[in-house]
Amino acid sequence: MALEMRVLQPDEWDVWYDQLELAFGGVPESPQERKLYASLTEAERSLGVWDGGTCVGSAGAFTFRLSVPGGTLVPAAGVTMVGVSPTHRRRGVLTSLMRRQLDDVRAAGEPVAVLTASDPAIYGRFGYGTAAYSLALDVDTSRVRLDVPPGTDAVRLRLVDPEEALADCERVYAALVPGRPGMPARQPGWERQALLDAPAMRAGGSPLKCVVAEGPDGAVAGYARYRVTPAWDLAGSEGRVDVFDLDALEPAAYAALWRYLFGIDLTWTVRANRRPVDDPVLHLVSDVRRSRPRFRDSLHLRLVDLAAALEARTYGSPLDVVLEVEDAFCPWNAGRWRLTADAKGGARCARTEEPAELALSVRELGSAYLGGMTLASLGAAGRVRELRPGALAAASRAFAGDVAPWLPHGF
Structure with a gap:
């Protein structure tokens, strides 16, 4: 029988959440926890994958506003409740959930998506970078x-x-x-x-x-x-x-x-x-x-609307750099972008045909976005390539923050 993905109906929540508990080992949460998360779940932002009458996969999102450098609160999708039944792994269920979810996040006009990872090796292939440690x-x-x-x-x-x-x-x-x-x-x-x-x-x-x-x-x-x-x-x-x-x-x-x-x-x-x-x-x-x-790693972040996200934050020093960005999973972000920021904190990011000065993937941009991971350290690891001498140091100084990013609670 073909698998069906659909938006969660409120009366399906218990079955949907039971599947999530199963994916995380099958230990039931307390009634108090279930009651709270049932009240917080946004059904219209929650997806289930069904095999006949059995829920075999789930993914949800909370509607957040996330602080970014400069103090702006940016609309963000808090990705949550992601799990696949042990019987249906290695069948593309997670990839299909991530594909649908990021398309929905983009349609909702949220520039970034964030999550905490039970297994941090999973989400890099979907463009998430580690943006904060705890x-x-x-x-x-x-x-x-x-x-x-x-x-x-x-x-x-x-x-x-x-x-x-x-x-x-x-x-x-x-x-x-x-x-x-x-x-x-x-x-x-x-x-x-x-x-x-x-x-x-x-x-x-x-x-x-x-x-x-x-x-x-x-x-x-x-x-x-x-x-x-x-x-x-x-x-x-x-x-x-x-x-x-x-x-x-x-x-x-x-x-x-x-x-x-x-x-x-x-x-x-x-x-x-x-x-x-x-x-x-x-x-x-x-x-x-x-x-x-x-x-340990804490917050993982993905730029969904690259230009809007980079324009929403401020920068520690003036910046004018052309970025060559790789993003296979959300190709609307891929290509060449010119990012400029002035001493007052204003920023502009637009497509350009000018020669690239730094080459990196959207994952590295996600890691650097909140100011906690430096582009210089990512460059030393070979994750950012400098195409114009001096461009990496200048961009790294501009992206770096005065305080470390921090996620104080899970979701």
């Missing part, structure tokens, strides 16, 4: 001290119910979005993701906790959401603090939150995942080695 820490708080800035002692900390603090936490998060490329502006409903706290998700830890930092005016200037996992051996306590979110508007509040987490009684490890790779905590700790930093 940092994980396991800090030995029995040996690592914090050197906090002036004003930290004046910050007031309060333990609050995560639900009651949600509005204040969201105000802090929203204020930070324009200053950090890669952060999605929270669409309605997404604030609930951070509060997921099913007992099955705790792995022996406490219910989710929230501490807020208040400045001298009493306004919330930062927050941390975390869980404490008690543990004991013959030597005594071996508890751990798992940090899920920590955001702050100024250095004293930021440092006060970390100091609080480091000082929780009966714990000797602070574990934080999905932090920015340039997280300021690396400059507060006395011993980075005993904080055990580790890095």
